[in-house]
Amino acid sequence: MSTTVAPQTPVRPRRFEALGALMRSATFDIGVLILLFWVLCALFGHWLVPHDPYASDPLNSLVAPSGDHWFGTDQLGRDVFARVIVGSRDILTIAPLATLLGTAAGTAIGLVVGYFDGWVDAVVGRVIDALLALPLVIVALLALAAVGASNTTVILVIGLTFAPITARTVRAAVLSERHLDYVLAAQLRGENALYIMFAEILPNVLPPIIVEATVRLGYAIFAVATLSFLGFGIQPPSADWGLALSESYTLMAGGAWWTVVFDAAAIASLVIAVNLVADAVQGVLDR
Amino acid sequence: MNGPPPSAFPTFGAAKGDQADALTIVGLTVAYRSRGREREVLQDVTLRVKRGEAYGLVGESGCGKSTAALAVLRYLPRNGRVKAGRISIAGRDVASLNADALRGMRANAVSMVYQDPGRALNPSLTIARQVSEAFEVTGASADEALSRTAEMLRRVRIASPERVMESYPHQLSGGMQQRVVIAMALACNPELLILDEPTTGLDATVEAEVLDLIAQLRAELGTAVLFISHNLAVIGRMCDRVGVLYAGKLVEEGTTADVFAKPRHPYTVGLLRCLPREALAKASGRLDTIPGSLPLPGSIAQGCIFAPRCKLADERCLRDAPPPYRIASAHGDQMARCHYHERAHMLPRSTEEAPAYVANGEDQPLALSARNLSKTFRVGDEEVRAVHDVSLDLVQGETLGLVGESGSGKTTLAKLLLGLVSPDKGASLELEGAFLPERVTKRSDAQVKSLQIVFQNPDSALNRAHSVRRLIARSLSKLASLHGEAKEQRLHTLTEAVRLPARYLGSRTRQLSGGLKQRVAIARAFAGDPRVVVCDEPTSALDVSVQAAILNLLADLQRERRVSYVFISHDLHVVRYLSDRIAVLYLGRIMEIGRAAAVFDGPQHPYTEALLSSMPSIDGTHAKRIRLSGELPSAANPPSGCVFHTRCPRKIGAICETETPPCRDADDGHAIHCHIPVDELRILQRQER
Numbered sequence: 001m002s003t004t005v006a007p008q009t010p011v012r013p014r015r016f017e018a019l020g021a022l023m024r025s026a027t028f029d030i031g032v033l034i035l036l037f038w039v040l041c042a043l044f045g046h047w048l049v050p051h052d053p054y055a056s057d058p059l060n061s062l063v064a065p066s067g068d069h070w071f072g073t074d075q076l077g078r079d080v081f082a083r084v085i086v087g088s089r090d091i092l093t094i095a096p097l098a099t100l101l102g103t104a105a106g107t108a109i110g111l112v113v114g115y116f117d118g119w120v121d122a123v124v125g126r127v128i129d130a131l132l133a134l135p136l137v138i139v140a141l142l143a144l145a146a147v148g149a150s151n152t153t154v155i156l157v158i159g160l161t162f163a164p165i166t167a168r169t170v171r172a173a174v175l176s177e178r179h180l181d182y183v184l185a186a187q188l189r190g191e192n193a194l195y196i197m198f199a200e201i202l203p204n205v206l207p208p209i210i211v212e213a214t215v216r217l218g219y220a221i222f223a224v225a226t227l228s229f230l231g232f233g234i235q236p237p238s239a240d241w242g243l244a245l246s247e248s249y250t251l252m253a254g255g256a257w258w259t260v261v262f263d264a265a266a267i268a269s270l271v272i273a274v275n276l277v278a279d280a281v282q283g284v285l286d287r
Numbered sequence: 288m289n290g291p292p293p294s295a296f297p298t299f300g301a302a303k304g305d306q307a308d309a310l311t312i313v314g315l316t317v318a319y320r321s322r323g324r325e326r327e328v329l330q331d332v333t334l335r336v337k338r339g340e341a342y343g344l345v346g347e348s349g350c351g352k353s354t355a356a357l358a359v360l361r362y363l364p365r366n367g368r369v370k371a372g373r374i375s376i377a378g379r380d381v382a383s384l385n386a387d388a389l390r391g392m393r394a395n396a397v398s399m400v401y402q403d404p405g406r407a408l409n410p411s412l413t414i415a416r417q418v419s420e421a422f423e424v425t426g427a428s429a430d431e432a433l434s435r436t437a438e439m440l441r442r443v444r445i446a447s448p449e450r451v452m453e454s455y456p457h458q459l460s461g462g463m464q465q466r467v468v469i470a471m472a473l474a475c476n477p478e479l480l481i482l483d484e485p486t487t488g489l490d491a492t493v494e495a496e497v498l499d500l501i502a503q504l505r506a507e508l509g510t511a512v513l514f515i516s517h518n519l520a521v522i523g524r525m526c527d528r529v530g531v532l533y534a535g536k537l538v539e540e541g542t543t544a545d546v547f548a549k550p551r552h553p554y555t556v557g558l559l560r561c562l563p564r565e566a567l568a569k570a571s572g573r574l575d576t577i578p579g580s581l582p583l584p585g586s587i588a589q590g591c592i593f594a595p596r597c598k599l600a601d602e603r604c605l606r607d608a609p610p611p612y613r614i615a616s617a618h619g620d621q622m623a624r625c626h627y628h629e630r631a632h633m634l635p636r637s638t639e640e641a642p643a644y645v646a647n648g649e650d651q652p653l654a655l656s657a658r659n660l661s662k663t664f665r666v667g668d669e670e671v672r673a674v675h676d677v678s679l680d681l682v683q684g685e686t687l688g689l690v691g692e693s694g695s696g697k698t699t700l701a702k703l704l705l706g707l708v709s710p711d712k713g714a715s716l717e718l719e720g721a722f723l724p725e726r727v728t729k730r731s732d733a734q735v736k737s738l739q740i741v742f743q744n745p746d747s748a749l750n751r752a753h754s755v756r757r758l759i760a761r762s763l764s765k766l767a768s769l770h771g772e773a774k775e776q777r778l779h780t781l782t783e784a785v786r787l788p789a790r791y792l793g794s795r796t797r798q799l800s801g802g803l804k805q806r807v808a809i810a811r812a813f814a815g816d817p818r819v820v821v822c823d824e825p826t827s828a829l830d831v832s833v834q835a836a837i838l839n840l841l842a843d844l845q846r847e848r849r850v851s852y853v854f855i856s857h858d859l860h861v862v863r864y865l866s867d868r869i870a871v872l873y874l875g876r877i878m879e880i881g882r883a884a885a886v887f888d889g890p891q892h893p894y895t896e897a898l899l900s901s902m903p904s905i906d907g908t909h910a911k912r913i914r915l916s917g918e919l920p921s922a923a924n925p926p927s928g929c930v931f932h933t934r935c936p937r938k939i940g941a942i943c944e945t946e947t948p949p950c951r952d953a954d955d956g957h958a959i960h961c962h963i964p965v966d967e968l969r970i971l972q973r974q975e976r
Contacts, residue, residue, distance in 0.1 A: 181748035184707055185811070188727055189765045190735045203752030 031276030051079035072258035083239040095220040101159030106166025114174025173205035207285040214278035307378025309511030310336040315372035326584040343526030347830035398472035402484040404464035408456035415452035421474035462493035495901035520903035541621030551623035561835035563864035569842040574835035655681040673699040686852040688866030696875035736766035736815025743824035745804035756792040766815025802833035881957030890969040
């Protein structure tokens with residue numbers, strides 16, 4: 001029988017290849033650096049800042065930026081620099097958890113809908129379309145009216161409004177996979193639908209799911225900030241940026257720009273960082 | 288650059304004429320740059336295509352055939368560049384042309400026909416629009432272009448050009464689309480026509496028609512042709528001279544007759560031996576293969592590139608790259624890059640010749656039996672009957688070959704047997720004498736593991752997210768209920784049985800070559816010690832040398848394990864090699880079934896006759912060709928009476944249109960569904976031999 005000469009060059013597994021390509025991309029590196037900065041702030045910022053971010057000092061309210069208060073103080077005399085630094089804590093907990101929930105739920109729905117096709121697709125597909133028509137803020141308003149404002153509510157609201165969007169992406173990916181012969185081969189082995197969906201198809205649709213999740217994370221951060229600004233999200237006395245904006249934006253007219261600008265810049269930097277990462281991930285995985 | 292400088296390498300086989308050659312390539316070296324490394328995919332290729340000549344470029348995938356075509360047209364992708372050498376078309380140096388002149392040359396002097404006509408045509412333009420465009424670029428007015436379009440379509444034997452011109456590409460069949468593409472290519476009356484695997488995606492009967500057409504057009508127009516194909520038989524039929532590419536080098540060149548009759552390079556010798564030929568069957572011996580695999584471009588820096596796989600190679604071959612040796616042969620000059628070209632034909636076989644084949648006894652028990660299988664698909668409001676009342680018996684240890692054009696219901700029939708689709712009411716299946724439920728989900732574990740499949744395309748059939756080990760191990764635990772140490776042990780015996788080196792177990796399938804992938808798929812199918820394996824075109828995506836190894840493997844496994852195959856293929860030689868019996872399908876109906884030798888030798892159903900005469904053979908002996916006219920009718924609306932009557936070259940009269948033909952017995956279980964009596968068929972067909 002023929003002896004097979006093997007190619008002698010070892011082939012690196014693709015996952016490391018993808019990681020290598022990501023590391024080489026400047027957008028990814030910048031995004032990750034900014035993200036890392038805010039994560040470190042959320043974890044350790046409390047011990048590093050010169051002032052207690054929650055201590056109010058009415059005598060020193062609305063002090064302009066100075067050597068003592070680098071970013072000035074807010075209406076209640078709290079140090080804005082300290083609050084901006086620790087203000088990432090809530091948003092960096094809520095947004096990823098909401099994204100995780102939305103991605104997990106969306107993936108499960110998308111797999112089932114895509115795999116079973118037929119009437120399941122028709123029914124669930126229309127329900128998804130209906131859900132997609134509801135704006136986030138309206139859903140949040142309803143949920144808060146029903147169960148009250150809390151971080152859990154925010155996670156649930158954002159996660160569940162994101163799920164149908166992810167589900168649609170996953171469904172499309174599954175549809176192109178399920179007609180490949182490996183699905184038939186699995187059926188011919190006597191595998192059940194659950195195994196085929198999660199062990200056979202899921203690994204092959206991971207790239208679009210990962211891309212979708214990173215994009216969603218950016219939207220989630222934005223959504224948390226929006227809800228907090230509107231008063232439906234994170235509640236006082238948190239140092240959250242969106243909340244800070246809603247407390248202070250009226251002071252802009254009085255010239256206290258520092259109460260708003262730094263928080264706004266913080267939100268912007270975080271959203272941009274996540275989008276840079278999402279862009280790089282998409283560039284690598286969608287090849 | 289390896290080898291002698293171009294000037295020391297004269298062109299072969301032609302006296303210098305007054306006119307320039309249609310194509311001259313001298314010392315062409317092309318490199319692709321990827322990941323910072325440059326790899327030479329073509330090295331020092333020299334060839335010439337004379338005016339009016341058909342030159343065949345043959346080689347396995349990855350040898351650089353298409354790169355050569357792209358380089359000629361200056362269509363190389365951005366990371367490719369011509370490192371050395373000269374290309375001239377009709378005497379004009381291609382490299383020196385500026386953008387305008389290059390466009391002019393592509394518009395007027397050279398045309399190309401690609402493999403997939405469906406992709407070469409713009410789906411949103413009518414045929415009239417896109418073909419006439421080809422005339423407009425040569426300077427014709429819109430009206431003139433349209434009238435010349437109609438004329439050209441008639442020229443490529445399209446019966447009703449007006450109707451076709453109004454159509455969109457998707458409304459035409461594959462063969463018709465390829466005719467349109469050829470018409471477009473001929474619009475500028477090119478000096479050189481490059482055909483890159485023009486019939487690879489087509490059915491045998493359509494392929495034969497398209498090849499006939501190309502041959503006729505060449506006779507009429509005198510166009511020079513560069514014909515690129517992996518199919519030696521097609522090249523043998525179409526070309527005056529042939530060049531064999533291996534790993535980017537032209538290893539042999541000469542007239543087709545000389546090269547095929549007496550190849551002077553061991554690679555060509557091996558390639559020709561890999562082919563299952565007429566009258567070759569698994570009982571008469573194993574196919575020879577070429578050991579090893581194609582080296583990466585540029586990985587062999589010293590000596591002959593074929594040396595690592597060559598059984599004739601010695602130290603000299605590993606040390607010195609052979610120069611192009613010239614040999615005077617019967618029909619003209621022959622060139623071979625082999626130090627030992629005079630004894631290339633003595634290349635030792637790389638597989639043992641004839642295994643002790645256990646002939647199938649007559650009294651073997653039935654493995655699988657199917658009665659009255661039909662399958663109707665509902666497409667919109669139409670009912671499409673993909674399989675119509677098929678009954679089959681499969682004896683243990685035998686191979687039943689299923690042949691027929693695409694759309695004949697072969698794959699649907701396979702899926703019915705496997706239980707992947709439900710048959711219409713009235714069907715019954717039996718596995719080794721016991722009732723077999725219709726759907727795989729209703730079958731017992733023992734039945735599930737007894738009936739397995741090897742798919743056509745391993746890329747689609749093997750989950751690319753899983754490692755080879757996981758792919759096979761999962762089948763072992765699921766089908767053979769093995770776990771732990773026992774599973775590990777069986778995994779190793781199984782990979783050994785399919786000759787899959789153990790070092791690949793940790794790899795993903797995309798790191799494997801096509802042949803290795805198919806071995807994984809075969810290992811998976813054999814995990815549960817199946818009784819019946821459906822092989823759905825298992826070698827059609829593979830190169831011939833790999834195909835030979837896989838066919839040997841399937842035959843070996845069958846001999847060792849007494850497994851039965853249902854073997855589907857459009858390649859009749861392949862079917863002939865592996866099959867004990869053959870069933871010929873047309874529009875979901877069995878037209879003929881019988882022992883393989885009987886079906887091939889006749890008497891035959893007229894459809895089988897047409898199929899057989901459409902297959903190109905490298906031996907160059909062709910029975911009188913029978914061509915089918917017309918298109919495959921729609922299965923939604925099959926013709927009345929005998930479904931084949933609309934295309935049958937032996938139609939006898941009204942009875943064919945009104946009555947379903949009887950099943951006539953031609954001895955030894957050989958059944959033919961035809962109105963013509965068997966004896967009469969025998970006489971008719973013998974006359975024309």
